[in-house]
Amino acid sequence: MDVMSNPYMPYPVRIDRITVENDERDLKTFRLVFLDPEHENAFDYAPGQFAELSVLGKGESPIGIASSPTEPGALLFTVKKTGVVTNELHNAREGRVIGVRGPLGNAFPLDRMKGKNIVIVGGGFAFTTLRALTTYLLDPSNRKDYGAITVIYGARSPGELLYKDELAAWQGRDDLETVVTVDKGDDEWTGCEGFVPAILGEVAPSATGALMVVCGPPIMIKFTLPVIEQLGFAAADTILSLEMRMKCGIGKCGRCNIGSKYVCKDGPVFTLAELGTLPEEY
Ligand SMILES: Cc1cc2nc3c(=O)[nH]c(=O)nc-3n(C[C@H](O)[C@H](O)[C@H](O)COP(=O)(O)OP(=O)(O)OC[C@H]3O[C@@H](n4cnc5c(N)ncnc54)[C@H](O)[C@@H]3O)c2cc1C
Ligand code: FES
Numbered sequence: 001m002d003v004m005s006n007p008y009m010p011y012p013v014r015i016d017r018i019t020v021e022n023d024e025r026d027l028k029t030f031r032l033v034f035l036d037p038e039h040e041n042a043f044d045y046a047p048g049q050f051a052e053l054s055v056l057g058k059g060e061s062p063i064g065i066a067s068s069p070t071e072p073g074a075l076l077f078t079v080k081k082t083g084v085v086t087n088e089l090h091n092a093r094e095g096r097v098i099g100v101r102g103p104l105g106n107a108f109p110l111d112r113m114k115g116k117n118i119v120i121v122g123g124g125f126a127f128t129t130l131r132a133l134t135t136y137l138l139d140p141s142n143r144k145d146y147g148a149i150t151v152i153y154g155a156r157s158p159g160e161l162l163y164k165d166e167l168a169a170w171q172g173r174d175d176l177e178t179v180v181t182v183d184k185g186d187d188e189w190t191g192c193e194g195f196v197p198a199i200l201g202e203v204a205p206s207a208t209g210a211l212m213v214v215c216g217p218p219i220m221i222k223f224t225l226p227v228i229e230q231l232g233f234a235a236a237d238t239i240l241s242l243e244m245r246m247k248c249g250i251g252k253c254g255r256c257n258i259g260s261k262y263v264c265k266d267g268p269v270f271t272l273a274e275l276g277t278l279p280e281e282y
Pocket of ligand 2: 245246247248249250251252253254255256257262263264265
C-alpha cells in the first residue's frame with residue numbers, strides 16, 4: 001500500500017525553519033516542506049484540522065495545523081515541549097526529515113460562517129488553529145464572504161504570546177478588530193491586561209448574525225462559556241475546538257470519545273449544542 005492510500009503512513013517532510021515563539025522557549029513553530037510535491041497536493045486540509053507529527057523511534061503526537069491552505073508551499077505547526085515526541089521535535093535542527101500523517105479530524109464550518117460576523121476567542125498556545133482560521137478568513141479571496149471579524153487572544157504574559165509579528169499586523173488592519181490581552185503586563189506592555197473571559201465581556205461583540213469560535217485551555221473555556229451565554233450566543237452558534245488525548249487519530253482505537261463521539265474523527269471542532277456536556281477535564 002502506498003503512503004497516499006494508507007491512513008497510518010506519514011508523509012516525509014523536511015523541517016525548513018524553526019521559530020522560537022516565547023520567552024520560556026518551550027513553544028516552537030515548525031515550517032515543514034513536503035519532500036514530494038504529490039504529497040503536498042494530496043494533503044488537502046482546512047483550518048481546524050490537525051495532523052500526527054512523527055519522529056522515528058519516538059512515536060507520534062496530534063498537533064493542530066497552524067497554517068492556512070491559503071499559504072501554499074509549507075505547513076506550520078506550533079509545538080509545546082511536553083514529553084517524548086515533543087521534546088525530540090524541540091531538539092531537532094532545521095533540515096531534519098520527520099513525518100506528517102493527515103490531515104485528520106473535521107474543520108471549522110467555513111461554509112456556515114459565510115455572511116456571518118465571526119468572533120474568535122483564544123487563549124494560550126491553543127491559538128494555533130485560530131491563527132489558521134483568521135489567516136484563511138483574511139485572505140483576499142475569502143474576506144468578502146465573511147462579515148465583521150473580531151479576534152480576542154490572551155496569554156499569561158507578553159513574552160508568551162504566539163505570532164507576535166502577525167498580531168501586530170492584524171492590529172494595524174481596518175478589516176478586523178484584534179484585541180490582545182495578557183494576564184499580567186510588563187514595563188513595556190501598553191495593551192490590554194486581564195483574563196480572556198473578562199475582556200470578552202468588555203468588548204461585548206453582538207450575537208446578532210454572529211458565530212463564536214473558541215479554543216483555549218480548559219480553565220479558560222470554563223470561565224468563558226458563561227460570558228458567551230450572557231452575550232446571547234446560542235449553543236448552536238458557539239464553536240469549540242477540543243484537545244483530548246488521542247492515539248490512532250482516525251476513529252479506530254476508542255481512546256478519545258466523549259459519549260458517542262470521537263474527538264479525532266467527529267471533532268476536534270464541535271458546537272456547544274453538539275457536545276451537550278463538556279468532557280471532565282473542561
Ligand atoms: C486535536 C489535538 C490538537 C493538538 N494541538 C496541539 C498543538 O497545536 N500544539 C501542541 O503543542 N500540542 C497540541 N496538542 C497536544 C499534544 O498532542 C500533546 O502535548 C502531545 O501529544 C504530547 O506528546 P509527547 O510525546 O511529547 O508527550 P508524552 O510523553 O506522551 O506526555 C507528556 C505529558 O503530556 C501529557 N499529554 C499527552 N498528550 C496530551 C494531550 N493530548 N493533551 C494534554 N496532555 C497530554 C501527558 O499526560 C504527560 O503528562 C493537541 C492535541 C490534540 C488531541
Ligand atoms: S484516537 Fe483512536 S478513536 Fe480517536
